[in-house]
Amino acid sequence: MTIEIPTPLRVYTANQSAVAVDANTVTEAVSALLARYPEFKKHLYTPDGKLRSFVNLYLNDEDVRYLPQGEESAVQPSDTLSIIPSIAGGGLAVQAGAPSA
Amino acid sequence: MRLSQQVYDALREHGEQTYPHECCGVLLGRFTSEDGRSVNDVEDAIRAGNTRTDSxxxxxxxxxxxxxxxxxxxxxxxxxxxxxxxxxxxHPAQWSPTDFAEAHWIGCSYVITAVEKGAARQTNSFLLTGATEDDKAFQNETIEVTGQLDPGLEPELKADIA
Structure with missing residues (x-):
């Protein structure tokens, strides 16, 4: 199957936008990715091993969190697993002209 | 970051159309490098829906x-x-604490347009720098608008004139 890598994390996959792995489940696919690119792990999981709250895993068009089998869902060679950090924010701006960093 | 006048106008118009609500969208393009500095070269702005209908x-x-x-x-x-x-x-075109807390796409540009009483005003861009969530930071980023009718005018001045 193919794992699509979002732009900010490609630095950890030798700039590859997609990585092909052999796997039977989502968990196996992620494990294969991390075995090949160990530096990727801390960007995906918290130190205590939980998927970071802002990271979304999509199996084709389905949120893995809401699949009946979750990360143990079966995958096919033709499937695509997308790693998608969330996008949110808005309003209540800091004072104009304030340092930005 | 660099984008065409057409894309620049489109993302500002989006903010006017959704006022008094926030608009949002995605910038597609290429990561390029010029004179040793990285430039996010935007080809297209894709409108997205705002799921925060509660606020x-x-x-x-x-x-x-x-x-x-x-x-x-x-x-x-x-x-x-x-x-x-x-x-x-x-509100000003400055990133907010919420913008920063929710920014996770390191290396990407976060463009904010202030829309005052329905009219787009200042548009600023902030590059999310760093390597991890622990050291990320927003950095002011120049917006280069290409194909301007009058390149002598700053985008903000053009918006005011329009």
């Missing part, structure tokens, strides 16, 4: 499934997600 006047959220589709569309065109845009209705 759309000061919050935005793009549904992940929409991001997946936009990323897929971009790939088919040879483009990457290089940034995002949203509006601040009746």
């Amino acid at each position: 759309a006047h000061n919050r935005y959220n793009i549904a992940p499934h929409e991001l997946v589709k936009i990323q897929r569309t971009g790939r088919e065109q040879g483009l990457d997600i290089v940034g995002f845009y949203h509006s601040h209705p009746d």
Whole structure:
């Protein structure tokens, strides 16, 4: 199957936008990715091993969190697993002209 | 970051159309390098829906499934997600603590347009720098608008004149 890598994390996959792995489940696919690119792990999981709250895993068009089998869902060679950090924010701006960093 | 006048106008108009709610969208393009500095070269601005209907006047959220589709569309065109845009209705075009806390796409441009009483005013861009969540930071970023009718005018001045 193919794992699509979002732009900010490609630095950890030798700039590859997609990585092909052999796997039977989502968990196996992620494990294969991390075995090949160990530096990727801390960007995906918290130190205590939980998927970071802002990271979304999509199996084709389905949120893995809401699949009946979750990360143990079966995958096919033709499937695509997308790693998608969330996008949110808005309003209540800091004072104009304030340092930005 | 660099974008065409057409794309620049489009993302600002989006903010006017959704006022008094925040608009949001994705910037597709290429990561390029010029004179040793990285430039996010935007080809297209893709409108996205704001899922924060509970507080759309000061919050935005793009549904992940929409991001997946936009990323897929971009790939088919040879483009990457290089940034995002949203509006601040009746607030300055400065990033907010919420913007910073919710920013996770390091290396991408976060464009904010202030929309005052329905009219787009200042548009600023902030590059999310760093290597991890622990050392990320927003850095002011110059917006280079190409194909301007009058290159002698700053985008903000043009907006005011318009």
